[in-house]
Amino acid sequence: MAKKQLIMEKALELFAAQGFESTSVQQITEHCGISKGAFYLAFKSKDELVVALIDHFMMQFISDIDHSVKNVTNNQQLLYNFYYATFNSFYKHSDFAKVLMKEQSQTINNHELILKMRYYDQLLDKIILAMIKQLYDNTVEQIQYDLLYCIKGLIRIYSELFIFSNVQLDLDLLSKSLEDKTKILASNMTVPFITSELIQLSQLPINEEELSPQHIVKFIDQKIEELGDSVEKESLLLIKDHILEPRLPQAIVIGLLGNIQHHPHLKWVSYLLRNYLLN
Amino acid sequence: MAKKQLIMEKALELFAAQGFESTSVQQITEHCGISKGAFYLAFKSKDELVVALIDHFMMQFISDIDHSVKNVTNNQQLLYNFYYATFNSFYKHSDFAKVLMKEQSQTINNHELILKMRYYDQLLDKIILAMIKQLYDNTVEQIQYDLLYCIKGLIRIYSELFIFSNVQLDLDLLSKSLEDKTKILASNMTVPFITSELIQLSQLPINEEELSPQHIVKFIDQKIEELGDSVEKESLLLIKDHILEPRLPQAIVIGLLGNIQHHPHLKWVSYLLRNYLLN
């Protein structure tokens, strides 16, 4: 519908200049030259508009990049094309890029939106990882996640250059420059930091259900069965009691968590517990 | 004043969880257990609280990092120390780090705050550039700004790993890993992108006023009032006299600076003084 289009366009301009929260529906409707009621005919709420915007542009963005990467037979051009497509897309939709940078993932309180952003972020991760794999196959298995983060870091920081100042950049040189940096890192990096386990820990959804005490206790019971007698097992037992009937001082809880956090099989459980007990 | 301290602490917790705009003064006062009026006795407005928070933590952050870089004679450890200090500071003040990441510079409409953030950002740039210069002198003149951006990009993206998930990271390994990446980039990069002109275009000149003797003396007076009788206070008084009418030999000045640089409330003042007196 044309009305939706109009609202999305005009709202994006305002969001880019002021941010979500500081932009009122009133302002949007004035900027569109329509009434408040008309806005609520097109979108059920302000949040729905935001979701629509994110969806619309992220889909476009992701598919742009995916296209640039998938349709390259010559590996020599892969990285260059990837960077070029990325920054070109930022240019084409610079207002959206601005919003994206400003509302750095979670300014918004809307849980749905956070999940959505995380979803798109993981899609992008997949694309980049596939590209890394295609370029270096398994010679970089141990450094692939570090490479992923380096690439994302480069994009993030070089984006700021032209998103927050209105300087016109030489996209060709920029892409070549980042290609250069990436290749150098790929073939010389010797101290990787990010393991696949770390990735899993940081990406796993923090949905409410998973953080319910019932779920956590069940999970702890499972781990207790797996463990032999040890400090870890004893700590887990104490923590479990504390969850069912809180009575330990914070300092002791922290200490107990410290006892288990380095055990290779307890990383997930200690992640859950930290979230549940310390927030 | 203790009340200010309390409000700042409690407000930071809420800001970290919800963001500025979504946190009301009401919520803050409830979380502090004080009345609304008491809040407005401590701060003239919500904005003033935000400014105070930013100032307080950025000063601490910048001086932490500056300290870690300036007090290293062995170049081998420079990068490692820099990264370690950076991430360690994020850890120590993780709520503030969260706010900083969330309100990615300009969610806020307040013009003063944007300028302030830019100011601190540029201070950090200066520190990093000085470090690069010390490490590689002029062999990297053409790539120094790219190196600066790579370092900032790495910090930005690796920060997200632990700021937005509650994973406990191995700071030592992380620092080594980023040191590795940085050194590799420094000695292999061949296609620089960022020229000094580009830097100038993208950032406004730094605020020189803050480095004027008047400003520094005013700042010292403030600190002197806060301090009880102590070596630090006496040192500050002597330094103040020296600024107004220089007559102490360099060695004494350095000694006096040494007296104050470890006091937790004097980090910023000693950073300013080091810049003013020793450069």
Place this chain on the structure above:
DNA sequence: TTGACATTTGACCCATTAGTCATTAGTATA
């Protein structure tokens, strides 16, 4: 022209916000 229907409006509602100020509670001195 009429009437049935779809689209659009903006005054209105209620919740929430930042910020104020007359009043009260607390404390130290005479």
Place this chain on the structure above:
DNA sequence: TATACTAATGACTAATGGGTCAAATGTCAA
């Protein structure tokens, strides 16, 4: 105890927010 002073309160205001809905306007076939 009386007095003088500061620190703290919370009911209050004025403004703004998102969202609603009865009424007005527009459309078109008969």
